[in-house]
Amino acid sequence: MITLRRGERQYLHIPFWGLGGSAPEVTVGTAVQAMTLDAGYSPPAGWSAPDGLGSPQWYRVLLAGPDATGNPAGTVVVAATARIFTTITAGDEIDIKPDLREDWVRII
DSSP: OEEEOTTOEEEEEEEEOOOTTOOOEEEETTEEEEOEEOTTOOOOTTOOOOTTOOOOEEEEEEEEOTTOOSOOTTOEEOOSOEEEEEEEEESEEEEOOOSOSOOEEEEO
């Protein structure tokens, strides 16, 4: 669970493997936004890829609470507690659910 205060912004980073050049999208509530590759991101201490997968590519999206102002383009404004889904479209649409513990955004 990601906790987001009403007036703050926070990056959400998600690992992906084998995308073949396609960028994933994130859906939070009804908002859909393409994610951005963050090649310089270092995962938190203690995080490791599942066995046999190797190093992932990390993508990010900026989440903002409903009272945050001055949001840059591409920001997903989260109006209420919502579930996070990720998808990748490469020919046929495929739902991808990475190893993601924080699959809800809670607004406080």
